[in-house]
Amino acid sequence: MVKKVRSHISQNEQLLFEMSSPGKKGYQLPDLDVPAIDPAAALGGSAVRSEIAGFPEVSEVEVIRHFTRLSTWNYAIDLGMYPLGSCTMKYNPRVNEQVARTEGLAWAHPYQPESLAQGMMEVIAALECALAEITGMDAVTLQPAAGAHGEMTGILLIRAALEKQGNPRKKVLCPDSAHGTNPATAQMVGYDVVNIKSNDLGMVDVAELVKAVDGDTAALMVTNPNTVGVFEEHIVQVAEVLHSKGGMVYMDGANMNALVGVARPGDFGVDVMHLNLHKTFSTPHGGGGPGAGAVAMKAHLEPFAPTPRLKFDNGVYSWDYNRPDTIGRVRAFYGNFGVLVRALAYIMAHGGPGLRNATMDAILNANYIRKGLEAFFDLPYQSPCMHEVVFSDDRQTNKGVKTGDIAKRLIDYGFHPYTVSFPLIVHGALMIEPTETESKAEIDLFIDAMQSIAREIDEDPQMVLKAPYTTRTSRVDETTAARKPIVRWKPAS
Amino acid sequence: MYPETFRYTKEHEWVLVEGDTGTVGITDHAQKELGDIVYVDLPKLGIALAKGATFGSVESVKAVSDIYAPISGEVLETNSLLAAAPEKLNEDPHGAAWLVKIKLTDPSEIEQLMTVAEYQTYIGA
Numbered sequence: 099m100v101k102k103v104r105s106h107i108s109q110n111e112q113l114l115f116e117m118s119s120p121g122k123k124g125y126q127l128p129d130l131d132v133p134a135i136d137p138a139a140a141l142g143g144s145a146v147r148s149e150i151a152g153f154p155e156v157s158e159v160e161v162i163r164h165f166t167r168l169s170t171w172n173y174a175i176d177l178g179m180y181p182l183g184s185c186t187m188k189y190n191p192r193v194n195e196q197v198a199r200t201e202g203l204a205w206a207h208p209y210q211p212e213s214l215a216q217g218m219m220e221v222i223a224a225l226e227c228a229l230a231e232i233t234g235m236d237a238v239t240l241q242p243a244a245g246a247h248g249e250m251t252g253i254l255l256i257r258a259a260l261e262k263q264g265n266p267r268k269k270v271l272c273p274d275s276a277h278g279t280n281p282a283t284a285q286m287v288g289y290d291v292v293n294i295k296s297n298d299l300g301m302v303d304v305a306e307l308v309k310a311v312d313g314d315t316a317a318l319m320v321t322n323p324n325t326v327g328v329f330e331e332h333i334v335q336v337a338e339v340l341h342s343k344g345g346m347v348y349m350d351g352a353n354m355n356a357l358v359g360v361a362r363p364g365d366f367g368v369d370v371m372h373l374n375l376h377k378t379f380s381t382p383h384g385g386g387g388p389g390a391g392a393v394a395m396k397a398h399l400e401p402f403a404p405t406p407r408l409k410f411d412n413g414v415y416s417w418d419y420n421r422p423d424t425i426g427r428v429r430a431f432y433g434n435f436g437v438l439v440r441a442l443a444y445i446m447a448h449g450g451p452g453l454r455n456a457t458m459d460a461i462l463n464a465n466y467i468r469k470g471l472e473a474f475f476d477l478p479y480q481s482p483c484m485h486e487v488v489f490s491d492d493r494q495t496n497k498g499v500k501t502g503d504i505a506k507r508l509i510d511y512g513f514h515p516y517t518v519s520f521p522l523i524v525h526g527a528l529m530i531e532p533t534e535t536e537s538k539a540e541i542d543l544f545i546d547a548m549q550s551i552a553r554e555i556d557e558d559p560q561m562v563l564k565a566p567y568t569t570r571t572s573r574v575d576e577t578t579a580a581r582k583p584i585v586r587w588k589p590a591s
Numbered sequence: 592m593y594p595e596t597f598r599y600t601k602e603h604e605w606v607l608v609e610g611d612t613g614t615v616g617i618t619d620h621a622q623k624e625l626g627d628i629v630y631v632d633l634p635k636l637g638i639a640l641a642k643g644a645t646f647g648s649v650e651s652v653k654a655v656s657d658i659y660a661p662i663s664g665e666v667l668e669t670n671s672l673l674a675a676a677p678e679k680l681n682e683d684p685h686g687a688a689w690l691v692k693i694k695l696t697d698p699s700e701i702e703q704l705m706t707v708a709e710y711q712t713y714i715g716a
Contacts, residue, residue: 278655291645502653519653525624576652580629581677 110570111167115587118154124161152589171570173514179540181467183486183517183529184277184325186355186377193447194380194440203439208431212416219415222432223408225392225442229373232445232453233351234364235394240433241404245352247428248372248391249283249319251404254425255370255395256317256346257287258402262423267316267345273302275326275521277350280319289316296523300326300479302336311343321350322363323484325521325529327464329356337367346370351394354378355533356461356485359454363394370395379441390437404428459534460485463541467530470545474552478524485533491526494552497559501526504551506573507565511547592619592716594685598661598701599710605685606661606693608701613662616689617649617680620714625651628680633669633690640664640693642700647690649680662700664693 138146156164173180180187198204206218226238242248253270260266270284273294281291292310297303302320311318318340322330330336337347349363349371355378357363363371375390376383383389395403405424406417448456461484468477468487475489491501505515505528517529532541554562566572597605603621607614622628630650640646640660647658669691672679679688705713 522654522656577627577629580627580650580652 109167111164111171113587114154114156114161114164115152115589117156117160117164120155122155122157124156124158178512178514179532179536179544180514181516181530181532181544182514183327183488183531184352184520185383185517186352186374186485186531186533187383187514188355188377188380188533189535190380190382190440191444191447194443197443198436198439200439204436206435208435216415218435219408221439221442222435223410223415225438225445226408228442228445229392229394232358232362233354233368233371233373233394234362235368235371236364236397237400237403238392238394239403239407239428240390240392240438241427241429242372242391242393243429243434244376244389245350245372245374245391246279246283248374248393249279249348249350250286251391251393251425251428252348252370252372252395253283253287253289253317253319254428255393255399255402256348257289258423258425259346259399260316262402263344268314270316270348271307271310271318273318273320273324274523275300275321275324276319277321277325277352280321280350284317284319294318296324296326298479299481300324300328300523301330301332301481304332304335304339307336307339311339311345313343315340315343315345317346317348317369319348319350321353322366323353323356323486325353326479326481326488326524327353327356327483327486327529327531328479328481329484333366341367352377353485356457358457359450360457364396368396370399375437375441380444381437381440388434388437390434390441392433406432456534457485460532463532463534463536464530466538466541467532467545470542471548474549475528486529486531488521488524489528489530490524491528494555495526497555499555499559499562501528503563503565504528504548504555507551507554507562508547509566510568511550513544513547593707593711595707597685597707598704599707599713600659600661600704601713602659603714604659604661606701606704608662608695608698611695611698612667613664613693613695613701614689615661615691615693617658617684618710618714619684620716621649621656622681622684625649625654625656627652628677631673631677631680631690633673634666636666636669638666639696640666642697642703650677658690660693661704662693662695663697664695666691667694668692 175187175189202217222240229238242251257266268290269292270289271292271294272281273296275296284291294310295303295306322333324330340347346369347367349368351371351373354373358378371394373392375381375392401423402425404427405421406419407421409416409418464483464485464487468483476492478490501518505518508515519527520529521527564573597607599605603618605616605618628649628651632648634646640663642660642663644660645657646660649656649658670689
């Protein structure tokens with residue numbers, strides 16, 4: 099049987115285990131120039147295996163080809179638009195990479211003495227300062243390794259501050275448009291989660307909120323703009339409701355790409371928030387990480403910030419470990435430093451006006467898509483959209499086609515799918531975030547593709563239901579994969 | 592479709608009260624909205640549930656959704672069928688795929704729940 103029937107990029111790939119043949123090696127050691135010893139005699143019999151069972155035995159070129167071919171299967175922001183809503187998959191400028199590879203930064207060691215790490219500490223200080231200014235906050239910690247980690251750090255700060263006042267309280271409120279990580283975070287930090295319903299505009303219902311906030315409420319976790327892509331217009335009032343009862347406002351900063359340089363959470367009543375440097379500040383993201391979930395806070399929470407805190411006295415940076423109220427470390431060393439360097443490079447390359455421009459373009463691009471597609475797809479919330487737009491599949495379900503099917507067909511048009519079935523408050527959601535880095539030409543291609551799919555659904559829904567057609571593997575049975583997952587390869591025997 | 596003997600919540604749970612025991616499940620409308628269900632997370636036996644509190648979750652291919660106690664009480668039994676066969680929740684949500692049985696602490700709470708007519712109006716059935 100002829101197995102190679104497609105060009106290599108779309109050819110399917112065996113597992114390394116399946117390629118294995120006994121005795122094949124990808125290495126050759128030099129001849130031993132010392133007397134051989136018996137490992138069992140030296141280490142004891144129990145420490146020595148007669149063989150390493152089940153390891154694939156392959157040559158170097160087979161390993162190289164295997165992983166190189168796998169790498170060509172990726173869809174990446176460097177190949178095309180990646181309109182994954184709520185994820186801000188923007189282009190990562192190459193200059194960031196160049197800066198992060200600067201010899202003194204790339205080879206810095208976390209145990210380097212402070213006197214020899216002043217440059218690195220200055221990078222951290224400069225980034226903390228820039229993020230405090232961008233968010234309107236008083237202090238920043240760069241330790242958290244990603245967004246959800248930042249959320250947890252933020253809620254721990256709130257809990258520590260409330261405990262210091264004598265009562266950590268019991269509840270955290272989450273709007274029904276929240277990121278799933280928000281309720282999970284509150285739960286992890288020991289709070290009961292209370293759901294707050296959105297109103298018809300896709301915003302927090304202030305009347306509902308007033309009813310829910312009481313002396314047991316520790317905080318509201320709010321995403322602004324929220325997951326429907328709508329700015330919470332009543333955010334100042336929302337914050338006052340919380341503060342009047344001694345509660346605090348946590349802001350999920352995942353959607354900060356719609357605010358940078360335009361509005362500051364610190365000015366509209368937020369007490370603490372996280373930023374996804376890997377989203378808003380263009381560091382690698384989505385399998386290319388690692389992330390960085392900086393947390394920005396108001397002065398009243400700063401005494402509780404993770405240790406060590408950066409200090410600057412008489413022109414010298416040092417780490418301050420003597421912080422009696424701290425929640426302690428949340429990560430080894432000082433955060434994902436290489437990511438922090440990239441984020442600072444991005445901020446400095448743009449400057450204030452450049453960051454503001456990026457925000458305006460992100461909002462413009464999302465609204466351009468909204469206009470281009472609103473005749474074809476149902477738009478459940480009519481409020482003006484910010485950096486992302488959320489349609490529903492209401493018109494297409496008449497033909498039996500759902501958001502997931504449209505997303506699969508979009509792959510055939512060469513685009514990464516948008517976010518499917520999220521946020522949950524939109525039935526059959528299509529959540530699209532183009533980001534500012536897409537040109538009008540690329541966005542027009544995307545709009546054409548989506549319009550074309552809408553027409554295909556009218557004419558031949560069955561064809562769309564079987565998509566994608568151009569991938570190595572076509573439609574997979576996701577239900578069986580989830581119900582009966584096979585997560586480990588076993589020999590056929 | 593929707594049994595007369597059940598009472599219903601706005602979150603699409605049903606409860607059937609027999610004596611001081613309530614059997615709880617999710618409605619046919621809920622399973623349709625969720626799509627193919629792949630995992631059901633149920634509480635430990637003996638846990639006290641307050642009306643309206645989250646007591647578990649249902650995971651489908653598109654989302655994980657909390658399930659809320661329609662009525663207060665103590666968990667007597669959970670449906671062991673669902674661990675191996677979560678798809679039963681799609682096939683028989685009002686019957687074999689019940690979720691938990693609860694020993695009621697305040698049977699009068701049942702009056703706050705929707706009747707079948709009210710529920711059908713609520714979901715526009």
